[in-house]
Amino acid sequence: xxxxxxxxxxxxxxxxxxxxxxxxxxxxxxxxxxxxxxxxxxxxxxxxxx
Amino acid sequence: xxxxxxxxxxxxxxxxxxxxxxxxxxxxxxxxxxxxxxxxxxxxxxxxxxxxxxxxxxxxxxxxxxxxxxxxxxxxxxxxxxxxxxxxxxxxxxxxxxxxxxxxxxxxxxxxxxxxxxxxxxxxxxxxxxxxxxxxxxxxxxxxxxxxxxxxxxxxxxxxxxxxxxxxxxxxxxxxxxxx
Numbered sequence: 001x002x003x004x005x006x007x008x009x010x011x012x013x014x015x016x017x018x019x020x021x022x023x024x025x026x027x028x029x030x031x032x033x034x035x036x037x038x039x040x041x042x043x044x045x046x047x048x049x050x
Numbered sequence: 051x052x053x054x055x056x057x058x059x060x061x062x063x064x065x066x067x068x069x070x071x072x073x074x075x076x077x078x079x080x081x082x083x084x085x086x087x088x089x090x091x092x093x094x095x096x097x098x099x100x101x102x103x104x105x106x107x108x109x110x111x112x113x114x115x116x117x118x119x120x121x122x123x124x125x126x127x128x129x130x131x132x133x134x135x136x137x138x139x140x141x142x143x144x145x146x147x148x149x150x151x152x153x154x155x156x157x158x159x160x161x162x163x164x165x166x167x168x169x170x171x172x173x174x175x176x177x178x179x180x181x182x183x184x185x186x187x188x189x190x191x192x193x194x195x196x197x198x199x200x201x202x203x204x205x206x207x208x209x210x211x212x213x214x215x216x217x218x219x220x221x222x223x224x225x226x227x228x229x230x
Contacts, residue, residue: 013128013131013133014126014128014133014209015128015129018126018128018209021208022126022135022208022209024208025205025208025228026228027228027229028228031202032171032175034168035168035169035171035172035175036172036175038159038160038165038168038169039168039169039171039172039173040172041051042165042168043169
């Protein structure tokens with residue numbers, strides 16, 4: 001699974017101040033990585049199957 | 051990653067999509083919130099604007115989780131003007147009361163609810179990376195669910211978001227997760 005690709009953004013019409021607020025929101029890479037690892041482990045282990 | 055039920059049976063799960071003809075499956079589901087339970091019973095299967103999936107205990111056929119996703123926008127408000135940011139909305143995410151506090155034998159894996167949410171988020175990450183881009187995942191949390199979502203990485207949006215005025219969202223808290 002490809003994760004965390006190029007930034008593609010967003011909202012050019014917001015005021016500069018608000019654009020900065022939105023853009024400066026942290027991307028929680030640690031949590032994202034944990035999500036992917038957890039999902040892989042979940043599905044590989046006893047996990048979900050159809 | 052192993053989860054066991056109250057009788058110490060290892061949980062084996064499967065997932066399936068909910069269609070109108072499978073709606074009766076949701077009749078006995080309860081997440082402890084009667085408004086949501088009613089929506090699952092009466093509306094979910096016929097809501098063609100979203101995709102609803104259930105995660106089922108393969109032994110007992112009990113529904114463990116109901117989750118529903120749709121493409122959406124975060125509507126950002128600025129000086130009375132509105133700007134959309136591409137997003138995926140977790141319209142519903144609910145865990146059967148019986149399965150809400152089940153923890154993995156390995157402490158690092160957390161509880162079943164958070165693992166299922168992480169698995170859902172991983173699917174969204176894959177979809178938004180490879181098929182249809184989005185910058186955010188968002189949801190409207192009930193008061194009782196708020197701390198769970200915050201622990202899982204969701205945060206308040208930093209500027210005004212134009213709220214959905216649906217009746218049943220009264221009192222709900224908009225939370226988001228920035229993807230990229």
